[in-house]
Amino acid sequence: MAEVVAVIASTHHPFYYRASTATGEDRPPFADEWVRKVLAFRETLTRARPDVLVMVGSDHFHQLWLDNMPQFLVGKAPFYDANFYNEEREFGLPRLVCRGQEELSAYILREGLDAGFDLAFSNELRIDHSITCPIITLRPQNDLPIVPVYTNIFAPPLPQPKRFVQLGRTIRELVESWPADQRVAIIGTGHLSLELGGPRQFGPHGPDPEFDRKAVEWISSGDIEGCLAEVTLDSLHLPGNATHGFMDFMLMMGVAGDGRKADYVDTYDLFHTMEAYFTWYPDGGGRS
Amino acid sequence: MSKYLLNKFLFTVDRDPELVERYRADPRGTVEWWESAYANRILGCHAGESSTWLQFDEVEREALGSHDYPRLFELGAHPFLTLTLFIAMFERDHPPLGFQREYARRVGHVRLPYPDIAT
Numbered sequence: 001m002a003e004v005v006a007v008i009a010s011t012h013h014p015f016y017y018r019a020s021t022a023t024g025e026d027r028p029p030f031a032d033e034w035v036r037k038v039l040a041f042r043e044t045l046t047r048a049r050p051d052v053l054v055m056v057g058s059d060h061f062h063q064l065w066l067d068n069m070p071q072f073l074v075g076k077a078p079f080y081d082a083n084f085y086n087e088e089r090e091f092g093l094p095r096l097v098c099r100g101q102e103e104l105s106a107y108i109l110r111e112g113l114d115a116g117f118d119l120a121f122s123n124e125l126r127i128d129h130s131i132t133c134p135i136i137t138l139r140p141q142n143d144l145p146i147v148p149v150y151t152n153i154f155a156p157p158l159p160q161p162k163r164f165v166q167l168g169r170t171i172r173e174l175v176e177s178w179p180a181d182q183r184v185a186i187i188g189t190g191h192l193s194l195e196l197g198g199p200r201q202f203g204p205h206g207p208d209p210e211f212d213r214k215a216v217e218w219i220s221s222g223d224i225e226g227c228l229a230e231v232t233l234d235s236l237h238l239p240g241n242a243t244h245g246f247m248d249f250m251l252m253m254g255v256a257g258d259g260r261k262a263d264y265v266d267t268y269d270l271f272h273t274m275e276a277y278f279t280w281y282p283d284g285g286g287r288s
Numbered sequence: 289m290s291k292y293l294l295n296k297f298l299f300t301v302d303r304d305p306e307l308v309e310r311y312r313a314d315p316r317g318t319v320e321w322w323e324s325a326y327a328n329r330i331l332g333c334h335a336g337e338s339s340t341w342l343q344f345d346e347v348e349r350e351a352l353g354s355h356d357y358p359r360l361f362e363l364g365a366h367p368f369l370t371l372t373l374f375i376a377m378f379e380r381d382h383p384p385l386g387f388q389r390e391y392a393r394r395v396g397h398v399r400l401p402y403p404d405i406a407t
Contacts, residue, residue: 060368061299061366061368061369062303065299065331066292066295066296066299066407067330067331067332068332084303085303085305086302086303086372086376089305089376090372090375090376154366154368155366155407156404156405156406156407157406196367196368196371197361197366197367197368197369197370197371197391197395198361198367198392198395198398198402199392199393199395199396199397199398200392201371201388201391201392202385202388202389202392203392237400237401237402238400241367241402242367242368
């Protein structure tokens with residue numbers, strides 16, 4: 001059986017690549033500290049020695065669109081081209097090609113359908129920065145095959161928060177039941193409070209520091225019940241109009257498990273958003 | 289009201305470098321051309337199978353034709369699409385983050401609950 005060797009959740013700030021590679025006057029004052037934090041975060045994956053990455057993220061209206069919008073979609077392809085023209089344009093993100101793990105994709109699709117999730121699939125999925133940012137931060141050598149899992153946090157109507165938690169639990173069960181001798185890391189990215197295209201965007205810090213504080217506490221302590229008691233589709237508008245991406249963090253809490261404290265927690269308060277990094281080691285094997 | 293079509297305009301223009309520049313330089317002409325030639329294309333489908341019924345109403349046409357992104361926000365256009373396209377067109381004319389903050393200021397009159405973005 002496969003082994004889940006690390007569960008990782010983080011934000012996916014698309015400016016990290018540009019900030020971390022900038023030099024001279026172009027290098028922002030927060031870059032060095034940001035790089036230091038990301039290098040420490042990267043080590044939490046490296047030490048787990050994964051063979052495969054299951055990667056949860058959300059398409060940002062790049063390939064998925066309102067004429068045919070899935071709620072949850074699993075990529076099943078041998079390769080995934082990555083990043084789009086408008087991400088190069090805005091964020092300076094590089095084009096990438098990632099290798100796929102089709103056997104695990106097929107297994108998650110078959111077993112996921114039988115477990116009650118009507119998963120969509122794609123044999124030609126181009127992935128965007130929700131999945132490439134953690135490759136850039138956590139595995140820049142891009143040498144491991146991936147299984148991308150896309151969620152809809154973007155185009156209402158959205159699944160309820162509890163559905164994200166349930167899918168996370170199911171992904172964990174499916175990976176652990178996959179009959180392959182592989183070490184699997186499950187990585188997901190989401191947001192804390194975030195506003196895009198609205199009056200609270202790009203302020204001196206995230207739009208709702210109090211939500212961020214509570215969110216980090218829910219995630220780091222595995223407090224799924226407390227989180228579900230406060231978070232609804234309606235309430236997520238209050239901390240910022242793009243905060244529904246927090247539901248991908250809730251999915252990762254489902255992967256990590258109820259009451260499971262994160263083994264590694266770090267945050268970084270950038271000018272308009274709180275970066276957050278979490279790692280769990282299910283069997284303790286990745287701890288130094 | 290055709291929020292879907294507003295979003296379709298933003299989506300198809302934002303992903304095409306030539307259309308981004310065309311919309312920046314000639315908003316009314318681009319909107320007129322797009323509505324007549326592009327609005328009814330089913331994306332990912334052969335052109336011969338296009339739709340027949342999609343069109344803007346006057347308010348939407350005017351908002352797009354005047355680059356009026358606060359109005360698009362009020363109409364419930366998807367804020368992510370609106371932001372990324374307008375950044376692509378106008379960030380270059382401002383100091384770093386200047387356009388984003390100007391954008392926030394210009395929609396600052398809108399209070400929660402924001403306009404519904406469901407299509």
